[in-house]
Amino acid sequence: MGITPARKAVAFLVKKGQDIKIYNSYGKQVVDFWAFNPSDPHDFLSMVHTRTVLLKVSLSKGDKLYSTRRKPMLTLTEDTTKGVHDIIWSACDAERYRMQGHDSYHGNCTDNMRKLCFPNRVPWRCALRDSFPDFHIADDWVPDPLNLFMNVAIDHRGQLDIRVPTSEKGQFVVLKAETDLIIVTSSCPQDMAPVNGGQPTDCEYGISGQQEASADIMTQILQTISSSHRRRRRVKVALTFDFDAVSHWLGTGCHPDNNMADYSSGIFAGQVGAVRLLTLLKKHGIADKVTWSLPGHTIETFPETARAVVDSGAEVGLHGSTRTKASNR
Incomplete structure (x- = not known):
């Protein structure tokens, strides 16, 4: 199970046939949802094409969602809500909040998506970036999203009225991938x-066979490296892992917008994520050929996981105490 933290976004890869389950963990959170063809950034989930193919402005169980090539990308296979979602509204952006009277910068879904998708800004997860190095979209444009759980009513005059979502805590939708996709949720x-x-919250998501899919990506990268060796090319790869866990949010990652989901992700890293990574490295016989950097806080908080890292034979470096910034003195 993954978390899309309140006010933030995540990106992940799904394979054809996998199910994506989006939970409304607290009941009223809207999730902006984008999907891209990883081999063609111009082929992406399009609300205008979906509307024109379906000939309606709402979604029902069994509906397919279409790309700019008018190809089915996803199918809504399950929906435990009242079926109220939006395929009209654009993603919020900084200008939207200025129009609403917010003078300073306000976090928004447009910038959330940009931070994940543009190679010259904040990069994707390493595996996705390495697997799709040529994937990029124009940095001055963001497609209209599928707004899951958003309640936009249309009155008899054609006026749009934003209302509180009708979804309840724990309700969810399931979207089946009709092709390999890069997914972004905000x-x-x-x-x-x-x-x-009135109160943004976290949302959870799940992907059928998620752990296997992640392993497939790593296998693909390792096979590419192995293939390069067979062609007698000398390739050297350095794998290093900053095992920050909770310490990141206490040090350089400390920010007023942080919430419990951030710290929860750090705990997950210490108790589950690092263990999974060790298992994967051992599976491929490279656990003793990588470098781990461990803050003192991580060692004290997750001693069993830290010991497993040391016992793996990897090179281990001290990564400070809580990743605090160096002073100017």
């Missing part, structure tokens, strides 16, 4: 309209 930061009931 827990909408809107707190100046009824979009999220």
